[in-house]
Amino acid sequence: SQQGEEDPQALSIQEGENATMNCSYKTSINNLQWYRQNSGRGLVHLILIRSNEREKHSGRLRVTLDTSKKSSSLLITASRAADTASYFCATVEETSGSRLTFGEGTQLTVNP
């Protein structure tokens, strides 16, 4: 698998439900960042989690990081139609300066 692979590729849920997206990576990392992208628009930074952190919260977002499994998850609670977007994880690898390596993304659709 490639660095920063998201799972699932697409997720469709009803408003009010929780959405969980997963990200796996291959190499040792300094941090992992989650972004949201609305169709054809810019990347909005959601949350950064460092390699020595296991969980972080920001509003309705909860991110976990398991460095032993090289995986991260993004949980969006009580989803809204406005959460419809693509979600990407991006890693800063230990051996690659500060560049971000992005995954393919998960397309989340929240139905009203």
Add this chain to the structure above:
Amino acid sequence: EPEVTQTPSHQVTQMGQEVILRCVPISNHLYFYWYRQILGQKVEFLVSFYNNEISEKSEIFDDQFSVERPDGSNFTLKIRSTKLEDSAMYFCASSLSFLGEQYFGPGTRLTVT
């Protein structure tokens, strides 16, 4: 809230022409980046810039590309002789610290015809 801005939002150019994409990073940030996203593909790193010099570049960032911080606010990406395959969305990003959050601009859609 401070944000990264980019101009133009859309640039159409003919193959072989030079283009300059402009970015204004967040004012107190020190690390600057260019990424690109070809339609339907992943976001790819191009180059990082710190202390007025390139700190890292990818294999995509060949001699046709250059970056510059001509003054205290702008950060530019120049493509000297555009190719069809340079068509993509180009994103500028900035960060306060070396391993900090990278904040992205809205992007410039470059179309090479």
